[in-house]
Amino acid sequence: MTNGETVPRLAIITPSYAPDFELCADLHRSVLRHASEGVEHHIIVPRRDLPLFGRLAGPRTVLHDEAEFLPRSLVAVPGTKYRVNLRRPALPVRGWILQQIIKLAAAARSEADVVVLVDSDIEFVRPFSAETFRRDGVVRFYRKPGDIDGRLPRHVRWHEVSRSLLGLPASPPPYHDYVSSLLAWDPVIVRQLLERIGPRWADVVGAQLHFSEWTLYGVFVDHLLPESVRSFATDDTRCHAYWDETPLDQAGLRAFLGRLRPEDIAVMISAKSRTPVALRRAHLAAVA
Template sequence: MNPVALLTPTYGRDLEICTLLCESVDHHVTSFSRHYLLVPDCDLSLFAPLASERRIIIPASSFLPDWLRPLPRMIQRKRRQFWWSLRAKPVNGWHVQQILKIAATIALPYERFCILDSDIVFFRDFDLARFQYPNTIPLLKMANAVTADQPRHSRWLETSHQLIGLPTPPFPAPDFIGHIIFWDKQTTRALAERIEAATGMDWIEALCRTREFSEYLLYGFFVENDEASALRHSVVPKTQCVSYWDDPTLSKDELTRLLLRANRDDVAFSIASFSGTPVATIREVVAESDAILASSAAARPAELAASC
């Protein structure tokens, strides 16, 4: 059996929350091979303390072509770093992180990968043994979740189909974007080959020129339309992660209530960084989560009995 590897593209501004992710992985996640942090070269020293026997810090340049280079830190917009080339307009760090997920999955020596963004925190044990190769892995698919009134998702839907040479489907369409996402190496390699066949150029160049794309929509729609890839996946309607995508900052009590609403099979939560929820608040709630979840589990039977 070939164990799962963990992938986390990250950067300096996410160091604090990424540190919490790593701590929660070490405490709760088992049966994985390596946890790779993919970081801009200039941030290597910041993340070096997180390295361990099973956690490896890799510079982004290891997976990017020579023609795509980071602009100096002084040239930033909204505190974002950009990469430039003579082949396309500059792309920002968010786009580069998406490219890194694909490139690292193809290049690293494992067959299955679990992709974890920096803002994920595990609060329950999660054993990855059942996702080892050659077992099937989950493919998140939320039916009819992309609608015409979602301008960003609509655009990603269009570009994902253009990049793999398919007609854009009608609305509503499925969504494949979420947390704790699993990818297969053979499928990812085939996806890159399909992009090159459909666009007539190197897949990284095609993504840099497209700019507005979603790596998860690309992967999901490719799997749906490739028979061999579909056999390696089992479609699931949700991931085992409680997600908070809204803007308002969460207080400690609000975050605690969010955890109390977690399903029994949820193992992690993700608080969008743009909410501004302090990492110290998240860390405090995580430290208390065992007691919180235990009290919640004890309360449920009483609630059920009272309702009978």
């Protein structure tokens, strides 16, 4: 408590699975090391992976079965990472879309004042708290103005789908970019967003072939909420990111981490880069 005010609560949400366990374990250690007291890390995995991830559970860590955040109509297809929606069984719901449904549902259910959605291939390297992502009671909103146009057709499609789901009229690009490696959400806003789509929002999202939860949240905030909610908009990710799918070697890691800024609180080295875990551990330990 400070001057009679309640300390804001922060929750970290990470969907993961067995192939990313070592990365998730490193992320988890970085949360425990750098997060302020009271920050909880919620790790969400398929039921089959609960025993493996169970070793990460602790007083500040909550392990969840992903089924907690999915409607019962979404049933697993044995031997695959897909699920089928019994209410719309024509096509399976792909793993990428499932992960986005889980993120939205987990954020909406959170009782924290701010949630930060963090994938397994991120590590925190600087101290942080809820106030890192809030200002005057407003949650930090990532937006890079006018950065999406025909050069990024997939991103354009995400905007078109988001506008359709939210009942907004079509509008030509350019659009703002809302996609980043480290993003904060206000759970209250997520609940309002899902209410806008409707009670069976997971069915609607699960039926999409092209969808971005980051873009959906950004379009909702920019076009359906008052200016006061956007008062903490920024294009600074505060996460030093490597998105390429080429592995980093010793020299590449040194060069990449040499560009880390003092204001960056996290580092993302894409799991798709296949950078050796032992190598990234050694180099990240030197900057954390």
